[in-house]
Amino acid sequence: MAKSDGKPQSDGISPERISEAEHAVMEVIWDRGTATAAEVCEAVCEKRDWSLATVKTLLSRLVQKQAIATRPDGRRFIYTPMIERVDYVGGESRRLVDRLFGGKAASLVAHLAETEALSDDDLSEIEDILKELKR
């Protein structure tokens, strides 16, 4: 099957970049589908050694970037993702492939293989994936 045109991933709004720290927050929200500031903090503050204030800042920046939306719930907000994880991951992957491998995804795989970044498990998994695709 050809790839060509698929879903129109982006409606036209700005492709506001999400920073690394912001991404960590997104990850939590994607994971639980929805979260409050406190919940996000609970999930990452310790791990990344952040204060709640930091999480709040990141959340508002993400709202500005329209990566998440807010729904009031009493005195606090419930945050929900506006962009899908799969889209984000896809975008980032593409950026990498474009920047480092001239847009050729196969080159990425080749690189991983050559530098032995692929475990045996990885290899057989990839094999399975290919087999699946061939059908």
Place this chain on the structure above:
Amino acid sequence: MAKSDGKPQSDGISPERISEAEHAVMEVIWDRGTATAAEVCEAVCEKRDWSLATVKTLLSRLVQKQAIATRPDGRRFIYTPMIERVDYVGGESRRLVDRLFGGKAASLVAHLAETEALSDDDLSEIEDILKELKR
């Protein structure tokens, strides 16, 4: 004197991050093995709409970060890479895989496959790579 300033804490290999713009410069130097500021500019200034001054700044930042070294040649410098492209590419790839795919390279490939980011050519190339590795 005791420990003087305390910025470079690591051993010899400092994982100084190379920014996007800096990377574009690196790419030129890697490509030709060695280059002067003028040569770098010639290669990218037009494409990225930079002035020579910008290239100069990026070059000195790269020197600071020990990504490239200088060798005087008359009144100018000849810049040479201190880090190998393959290492840089590997590092960046790894970062992505770690950050977005929990460190599992196979997941990346799976993702590319699922989102149809792999062309038929890519697929057969990957197949060949695998075949090669199996031997």
Place this chain on the structure above:
DNA sequence: CAGTAATGTTTACAAGCGTAGTCGATATGA
């Protein structure tokens, strides 16, 4: 030898990022 062109160094400055404190509003418990 003096003027000029080329080159690296310094300085600049806005925007983005990481990290967090403070403030004003408010829901809540006593």
Place this chain on the structure above:
DNA sequence: TCATATCGACTACGCTTGTAAACATTACTG
């Protein structure tokens, strides 16, 4: 009802990045 604990908004501040001008030095040309 009143203090208190929370919550989001606003403010802050140093560092990095993108982009470049100004400056100092020096090699070369006439």
